[in-house]
Amino acid sequence: MVKPMEPSVCLKPVAVNTGSGGQDGLLVFFADQLVAVLVRLEGTHDPNTTLQGQWFLEAGFGPCQAWNKGQVFATQDEAVAWVRDQVLQQGDDGP
Template sequence: MVTSMEVSACSQPVVVNTGAGGQDGLLVFVNQQLVAVLVLMNSNHDLDTTLDGKWFLEAGFGPCQDWNKGQIFATQDEAMTWVRTQIVRDNMEAY
């Protein structure tokens, strides 16, 4: 059985046009496939300053397509752990 720590995920910085201007973001890849687009929340674009510095799942693909559930992560590491967990869960359900 594969654990979330064994899933190799990498990210690439990107600027995302969220409709409120460009925001820092990350493209997240697993096995060279795009699985998520994360956006760094900041007070310049968001009215809720409690979200400042947190990561929002702007778009998810395949096993990470929970974007419409409003996934918000305290840190980039937490977001990457969530991605890995989704991949592991998806692989377990396939068998």
């Protein structure tokens, strides 16, 4: 039996105006739907420099609406894995 292919994650780099200037950001698409906006944290605007370079879930849509929980990820790969997990869990749970 052939397993159906999992939809792919597509990342589009963008500059995000977070109120303190433009920051590196990523639009995260899953199966051609926008599911998250990630922002790379900069130490110059964040007094907690331990977060510098990490990725923050600025906005989440659909299964990634957990953005209000202050999701921060050490790496871009970790953030994308979290997004993928959220979307796939929703698919397992149904609509």
